[in-house]
Each structure stands twice: as C-alpha cells, then as structure tokens.
Amino acid sequence: MDSKLFPEGVQRCSFGQFMIWTLAVLAVFGWGLYAAVLVLYNGIGTTGLDNYFGFGLWITFDLAVIALGAGAFFTGLLKYILKIKQLEKIINLTVIVGFICYSGAMMVLCLDIGQPARSWFGYWHPNVHSMLTEVIFCITCYCTVLIIEFVPLVLEQKQLNKIPFIHALAHNMHINMALFAGIGAFLSTFHQGSLGGMYGVLIGRPYAFREGFFIWPWTFFLFVLSAVGSGPVFTVLVCTLMEKITGKKLVEFKVKALMGKIAGTMLCVYMFFKILDTWAWAEGYLPSVGLTFDQMFYGVAYGKWMFFTELVLCGLVPAIMLVVPAIRNRPGLLYTAAILDCVGVTINRYVFTVQTIAFPAMPFDKWYVYYPNWVEWASCAMIVAYGVLVISLSYRYLPVFPQETKLNYQTGE
C-alpha cells in the first residue's frame, strides 16, 4: 500500500503488520502522555520526587540516554573529521539514535523543571558559573545540529528526492556535513562534560565532589570519556535489535566490530582514569572531610555491590572484551560486552544522581531510599516509545542502511 515510499530496492513488512506494531508502540506512548499531562497540569508533586530527592529517575534517564546517544557525535567525528570510511555504513543510524536521545532528554527536562514556561530563562539570565547553564546552551544547540544532520536523510526519501530542489538541497547539506559534525562534536563534548561537572562541583555532596583541573572537576572528563566509551556500542545494540525484529541484515558485522573497538578503546582509557579518580577520592578527599569509603554505601539500593558492578562487571570486563579482537569478533560476545558497557554507564549516572543526594551529609540525618512512581516510569516509557516510533518510520521509509540491499537481496560477492 505504501510500497512506493520505500527506499530503492528493499522489502518491508505489509502495511497491516506495520500498523499493528505502530499501534502497540502508540499504546505505550499514550500511557506516558497521560502521565505527562498529569505532571504538567498538577505539577511534579504527582511524582515520587521529594525535598530529599530533588533529582531522581528523570535526571538519571536523561543522563543515561545522553551518554548512550553519544554515538552520534563521536562516530560523526571519526567519520567526517578523521575520515574513517567504514563508518558511513552505520552513521545514519547513529544520527537517528542521537537525535532521539537528545530530543527525548529535552522532553523529559520540560516535564522535570517546576516552571516549564520559564525554560528560556536559561538563555536570558544565564549564570556563567553554573555547569547547568552550559548544559542548557550546548544541549539545545546540539539538538539543532542533530536535526540538521537528520534532515538530509529525510530529504533522501525516494519520493521527496524526486523533486529537484530537495535533491539539490540534500546534496548540499551532505557536502557540508563535516562542518556540522565538527560543531556537533565540540558542543556534545562540552555538555557531556558539563553534565559530569554538574555533580563534581557539589561541594556539599561528598559522594560526587571532586577536586579539579582548572574550572572543571575530574567528573567533567570522566563523563565525556564514559559517554564515548559506550555510545558507539549502544548504536550497535540498536542496530542488532532492529536486525532481530526485521529479520534482515542491516550492517555488516565488520562495522559493528569496528564500533566495538572504538568504544572499547575509549572505555579502557575511561576505566584507567575512573579507577585513579576513585582511589584519589577514597584515599584523599574522603578522609580529609572526616568520612570513610564505607560510609558512602548503604543497604541494597546504595550498596557496594553496585559500585563493583559498575567498575568491574560493567566496566573492566567489557573494556577487556571489546579490545581483545578474538572476543570482539564473535557476535555473541560483542553484544554481551556492549550490553554490560551500557549498563555500566547507566549505573554510573544513577549513582551520581541518586546516591549522591541520598547520602546523609548531616551526621544526624539518615539515608533515604528513593522509589520513582508510575508517573516517572510512564513518562520515560513515553520517550522510549517515541524513539521506537521514529526509528520504525525511518527504517521503513528512509534509506538508513546503505548496505541493506547488498546484504539481503543479492547473492554472491
């Protein structure tokens, strides 16, 4: 029915099947939308947040998707600036994933701030000392860059591209993509860092506070590194999941392994510094304020198990798996490492958000455990559903995977 809109030479499931899939996704989206309306209408009192936990699931979700969306800027940097040709086979997907992650994060932020109508104050009355100001600026600029990177792909839609003007426009945008990739890489590096900086400057929060380099605490650099160490493999996971669902091969394994290698290398660098940082924090900073390492952990929710899972099981282990070619080149192991890596960075964002403020800085205060309620879960699910929707539509109608025809419909070399 809509086959005229498909990219050149590919097969897609029937329109009916696609509709069933879309409706299922829309159902989740609707549930989240209901929650979002409640939040906007009644205020964030409807959530599980409170005065102890001003930050919770939403911020964790934001930080995690932004880190995982880092595949876009980093792959763009490697492809357009360092000219690693191989990556063009997956670059479109990284841009889409990045776009979804960033726009999704911005939607969550709109729900999250108490006065959404004042969001623009961040530009109008900026506090140049606040890491959050930097985040606000970079994140909006970068989201714009991602839109600019996404548009040419949309313009390449078969029917649209028949219009000469659009064809020329898409072509010209492509030519200048290196410029945007450069700007994007710059912006993205900065706010990935500022997100880390946001926590590192919390002088009253011993779990997160770090000494620093110039105006940046160490966490600034650690966040950048952990994002580039996990973003690329997140794209690989998205790609693989799409292959499983559609039953087609979309990107050759070689490219995935290359992404794994890139992420793995960055992850190794990250782990090196992260371990140094943790050691300096536990041995230097904590004793200097009369605290011990053990005091930083509590119960199951904030236990040491999580600390070790983050650093060892979801840090060192995938780092080694990804840099050793023999392991990386086996699909099952590559995906396992990728999953561990992404879980690790998510735990990192969680502990920096929740554990940091759960720690009772005042000695007579006590630990509280934070549980997000359904409103927060639903609005996050809404963003995921939104992402699935964008990816499904893109996959069905846009030429996302240049290798698809070759890998699936042609026999022989």
Added chain:
Amino acid sequence: MQTKEFKIKWGMVIDIDKCTGCGACMVACQVENNIAPMTKKDPYNYVQSLTKDRDDASNKLKTLTWMNVYELSNGKAFPDHEVAYLPRPCMQCGNPACVPVCPVVATDKNEEGGIVSQIYPRCIGCRYCMAACPYHARYFNWWDPLWPEGMDKGLSPSVSVRPRGVVEKCNFCHGRFMKAKEEARINGEDPDNLPEGAYVPACVDICPTKAITFGDLNNPEHEVHKLAHGDNSFRLLEKLGLAPQVYYMSKREWVRKQGDNYIAGDDAHGTQGH
C-alpha cells in the same frame, strides 16, 4: 573557592543546650513567611480530584519547613542516653553550594549582610540547588499553595507567596530586615548600621528559651560575635567548607562532634584530615 565577605554579616548562634525542641521557631517561620499549609484536596483543580490527592502535612518530605528541628542522639543505651535538638534554618553560607550552581541566577549572595537571596519569579524549578545544599535547607513547591478559606486573611503583606514549581528557603525574614532599615531611615539613623535587636527574624523572636541569638557576626559589639567565637561554638559540616553564617554551641562534646561529621564515640574519623 572563596568565601564572600561583607562588611556586615548577619548570623545566628543557636545554643543547643537551651533548645528544648518545642518547635515554636518552626511555627513562627510558617506564619511569618506565608508558608501554605499542606492540604489534601484542591477544590479548584478538577483534574487533581480525578487522579491522586495532594500530599498533606504527613508527608514530611514534601512539606515546606524553612526552619526544621532535628533530633540528635548520642547513640548510647538508656541510662546514658542523651538527646539534643538542632534547629536548622538556611545557613546563609559564606561559600554557598547553592549559588554557583543555579543556571539562572535565581539565588545569589550579593547583598550587604551576606544573606543568600532567592528570587521566586526567576527560579525555573530545576532543583539543582536542592541537590547542592547538604543542609536540606531548600524546599520545592510541589503543589499550588492553597489557604483554607479564612486563613488567607492572616497572610503577611510583606512576604510574597510562591507559586508551584519554584524553590524557596529561609532568608532570615528578609521582610523584617527591610522594615528595620526603613525604620532607621525614618528615624534619621544609618540603615547600614543597625543596632542589635533592631532586626531579628521571627524564629529568634519567638524562641521561649532564648536559644537563638541574632546579629552581626562582624561587629564585636554584637552578642553573636562573642558567642560565635566561644569555645563551645561550631558550625555544621565545617569541613566541607561552606562557611555557614549560622553557628551552634553546646557544652556537650558529642554534640559538637556530630556537627562536623565525626561519628560519636568513633575517634578514628576525628584524627584524620586537616
């Protein structure tokens, strides 16, 4: 990191040994600063009534209590058990954790006297300052403020009420500060050189045991100056370096130790550091 210095530095010294934990300061603060009581039902919001009730005052984590009284314990068993009460306003830190983080300069420490201000119409409600303040001195307006019928007549005209979605905190009853300066001007006195007692926050005013002393920490003539420099005085979390303008005093060593992250009865932590 630098502590911001002012010629005048308004501050408090709270004598924990005098505080009985009666909570009068908390009540005075609520009334003085137009802090809305927490009500379960909002008769004007129909969507609300369709879904979930608002939180009432039983949810202590969503109430607004600019002044909060904490109970301290020495952790010992019965015959040796001791408690103390620690009232906690905003510390008006000299090196506030909350100010540099605010993306829109909704909170600032720039006024002579060193009080950390909070501009409600500018706050976007990102709650970054709440994450930053280790004293939990900042409070978010989770719900639209609502005064039960009749109660709105008791609102104080000199304090603005805050809408939903902004962060608020103790400002040493800034309205009273303004009033004291105005009175000084009217009487032909120097508004920047207020005598002791011309300006006192509501909690100080009401405290039945006179546990709280208020004044200019920089002025040797003021009682707080002397008390703050006394042997038994301390500040909360001194080591983190926020340099609060609120001091505490207690003759009991375990109280003083608890105030700065020494775990009572555990000297291991007390001997390290600088």
